[in-house]
Amino acid sequence: MKKAVQFGAGNIGRGFIGALLSQSGYHVVFADVVDKIIDKINEDKTYTVHVMDVECEDQKIENISGVNSTKPEAVDEIASADLVTTAVGLVILPRIAPTIAAAIEKRMADGNKEPMNIIACENAIRGTSQLKKAVYENLSEEGKAFADEYVGFPDCAVDRIVPPVKSENFIDVVVEEYYEWDVERASFKGEIPEIKGMTLVDDLMAYIERKLFTLNTGHCITSYLGKLRGFPTIDAAIADEEIYDIVSKAMKESGDGLIKKHGFDPEKHAAYIKKIIGRFKNPYLQDDVSRVGREPLRKLSPTDRLISPLTTAAGYGLPVDHLLVGVGAALHYDNPEDKQSVELQAKIKEQGVREAAKEITQLTDEKLLDAIVAEYEKLA
Incomplete structure (x- = not known):
């Protein structure tokens, strides 16, 4: 056997x-x-x-x-x-x-x-x-x-x-x-x-990025915004109209970058986004926002689910307003039981939001860094 x-x-x-x-x-x-x-x-x-x-x-x-x-x-x-x-x-x-x-x-x-x-x-x-x-x-x-x-x-x-x-x-x-x-x-x-x-x-890279920058991007933005609003689970967070609007638009921005990079069919990718965000609403899963948001330093790293779709879309000159909101929300992630969250908040306290974000994300685009700080402050 x-x-x-x-x-x-x-x-x-x-x-x-x-x-x-x-x-x-x-x-x-x-x-x-x-x-x-x-x-x-x-x-x-x-x-x-x-x-x-x-x-x-x-x-x-x-x-x-x-x-x-x-x-x-x-x-x-x-x-x-x-x-x-x-x-x-x-x-x-x-x-x-x-x-x-x-x-x-x-x-x-x-x-x-x-x-x-x-x-x-x-x-x-x-x-x-x-x-x-x-x-x-x-x-x-x-x-x-x-x-x-x-x-x-x-x-x-x-x-x-x-x-x-x-x-x-x-x-x-x-x-x-x-x-x-x-x-x-x-x-x-x-x-x-x-x-x-x-x-x-x-062509595996296209599939990896399609999943990582659609499901994982939307999932973690939902978790970070949900935690800020006091929602315990993903399905509760995505039921909030404002969170749903931000997440769906962030996933579209990420998707537009993927369409440019990999030549995905726009209609099929829009359907894929719709299917993915529909999964967040599943009431049976009761997925905790703290679980989905854990290890924020990894999720804010240059090749992961927040920064890579941001730089990909921005690199094609596409809008990234709602992806920026997601990054700002991730920087707010404060969970004493999560080692990376504790380290993240310590960096922000010691260096300030801008320098901490610059170090973690390795972004060099000053305008994107300014925009992240602005979104962070709006969410405070």
């Missing part, structure tokens, strides 16, 4: 990628540091994905096991796997790289020349490429040559809202019906696996 190792047994790992792999006939080994979750997976050998949307459905996920990702057993599991996927967050990828590298070295030592593919399913641009770089830093020269020949690292774009809704069984997961998993065709090694819900694409 085919085997996949899914790094990250959190809600996204269980509710999205791990579930699809199980439904595609893989035995899925969840690798995580949380022993409580791993022990429960090994005890029950099943969990339920509750699809909560216009139509609701319960999906029983079976043929699973778990392993602590810091233990030697994790290396053994990867070394005998056909596929490795991740849903751990971009900052964690370098931490799991040594384990993956050790497994590749073991495959080489064992003479296992069956192709293995590794896909980082993260909300980031070319997350797999970033993981590959970290893995290769931990490989011997012989291991690198072996990986070059037998280990594929396809990049991908993923999209599914999986909020931290508590279930009676703590490993059950609540998800929305919609999902998208676009994977780069050319980077696979060996025969491309048939996986439910996985779409093979040739």
Whole structure:
């Protein structure tokens, strides 16, 4: 039987990628540091994905096991796997790289020349490429040559809202019906696996940016404005007419930049925006604004969901007024339980809004920086 190792047994790992792999006939080994979750997976050998949307459905996920990702057993599991996927967050990828590298070295030592593919399913641009770089830093020269020949690292774009809704069984997961998993065709090694819900694409960057600068851009602006207005959840925030207006116009501004850059069909992209913003209204998800807004420094970085669509659209001379509101709102994100939020607010207090924004976003356009400060002050 085919085997996949899914790094990250959190809600996204269980509710999205791990579930699809199980439904595609893989035995899925969840690798995580949380022993409580791993022990429960090994005890029950099943969990339920509750699809909560216009139509609701319960999906029983079976043929699973778990392993602590810091233990030697994790290396053994990867070394005998056909596929490795991740849903751990971009900052964690370098931490799991040594384990993956050790497994590749073991495959080489064992003479296992069956192709293995590794896909980082993260909300980031070319997350797999970033993981590959970290893995290769931990490989011997012989291991690198072996990986070059037998280990594929396809990049991908993923999209599914999986909020931290508590279930009676703590490993059950609540998800929305919609999902998208676009994977780069050319980077696979060996025969491309048939996986439910996985779409093979040739121009991946267009799909990555379409998702990141539509869903993620709109989602985080909704969260930051919602938190400022005192709304607890995304669906409550987007129900506010003024927030809806700002978010929808920001998504259009981002979309106009994408249409120019990638040649998207304007009508189809407008329909895509409408579908995405409609997902924010799903009352079943109860997605907390603090969760969606977490790690603001990452989200305000030059290549991420706020600044990149801003500079892309501005670079084509297109309006960016509502994207600027989103950046101003992000700078207000104040959550004592979020390390990056604490650091953000400390920077603003020490340096002032303009200098802090300049350092974090790496913007050099003085007019854009002035406009961000103006929007920040309007929201104060």
